[in-house]
């Protein structure tokens with residue numbers, strides 16, 4: 001199958017997921033609309049004061065994080081290829097009377113849809129696994145960063161993606177060995193949701209991520225690994241401290257997320 005077929009299937013899947021996510025406890029839209037930030041401390045501490053800065057959010061889903069940065073005073077642009085997600089993000093932007101801009105397109109095609117450069121390019125939690133090629137991804141990031149601008153990635157750790165869904169055994173290679181097709185039902189925000197589809201993803205090792213950024217002249221300033229997830233989005237989880245989830249039976253033994261902060265030359 002060609003790349004476009006994978007993207008088309010994934011986009012439809014994210015359209016389906018968005019309709020479920022909108023009303024889920026996981027995304028808790030009611031609290032968000034009444035002022036709660038959806039951002040986690042890893043990203044707020046890494047980026048510090050964003051007031052007055054321009055921020056491009058890649059794979060923004062339906063915009064909660066994008067709009068949370070806007071509430072902190074950033075001039076934000078969110079990008080996602082799911083039409084449902086972007087429609088909802090624009091609706092929330094209007095409802096909250098913020099001035100965010102949302103672009104609907106595949107991030108690989110973004111230079112054909114958006115002009116300008118940004119102080120910050122930001123992308124987090126469940127993003128690069130949908131992308132086949134990180135060298136092309138890093139080129140997009142470099143293209144949209146001002147010289148001296150900051151890139152921040154916070155992502156689930158590639159070790160997590162090696163396991164089967166129930167974390168009983170290693171199922172996939174650590175390194176990128178090509179496309180992984182999976183038939184999935186439900187979604188992390190509602191496991192019982194009546195949706196079923198085939199999705200296509202790629203595992204990316206840490207060296208693949210960091211190597212791609214270095215190749216584009218991004219200087220890695222901060223790199224951290226964490227042994228918990230701040231989201232309860234996997235099977236077999238246990239909350240080991242408020243807002244920190246690990247896998248039952250594997251508590252404290254595996255990394256679950258990492259962050260990379262890099263500066264454009």
Ligand SMILES: C[S@@+](CC[C@H](N)C(=O)[O-])C[C@H]1O[C@@H](n2cnc3c(N)ncnc32)[C@H](O)[C@@H]1O
Pocket residue numbers: 007010011014059060061062063064065079080081082085105106107108124125126127130131
């Ligand atoms: C797990 S979500 C991002 C999570 C986000 N932090 C959140 O919870 O709001 C992944 C997003 O990537 C988007 N996506 C996947 N592949 C993409 C691509 N090639 N171009 C643009 N968006 C893509 C999906 O539509 C989805 O909204």
